[in-house]
Amino acid sequence: MKLKTLFILFLSVSFGYGQSQDSAVYQLLEALTTDEVNVGTPTKGLLISAEWEALAYWELGARKDISALSEAVGDLYTFKDDFTFEMKLIDPDDPQKIGLHITGKYRIEKNKLVMTAKNGKTMKSEIHLLDHNYMVLQMDALRLFFTKSKSYFSYD
DSSP states (O other): OOHHHHHHHHHHHHHSSHHHHHHHHHHHHHHOOOOOOOOSSSHHHHTTTSSSEEEEEEETTSSGGGGGGEOOOOOOOOETTTSSSEEEETTTEEEEEEEEEEEEEEEEETTTTEEEEEOOOEEEEEEOOOOSSSEEEEEEEEEEEEEEOEEEEEEE
16 A cells, blocks of 8 residues: 555544544644654765655644645655755646656755755755654745655556
8 A cells, every 4th residue: 555645644634533632634634733843864874875755745834733734746756866856746637647847956054954956946844853754844935845765656
């Protein structure tokens, strides 16, 4: 069964039944809403170790409550050792297809991730959490939660 499907099922069940403060949903909420920065080292080594799939997001300024969490569309980010990146943005009209494919160069500056696409457009984000399994990036007014993933596209 796909990781994303399990995650959605877990969130659905969690919203329907009371959860303790130690549950995975509350840990996800804490990861997205905390002001603490927890970036492991070596940052580049952690970043390039896998394909990252966006699973959930939280809008800055929203209540720090489970009801403020939203499911992400599953965009896929890959960072390579040669400082190149690839983003596969899911088509909002057909979640089984890639809508936009972006490649370019990235650099890491402390807890900042700067990605410059081949067309010259730059996207800056803050790394709030990065370890062997999870990543939280703040992009503009959103915090996105990622997990290492084997793309569900590879199972088609």
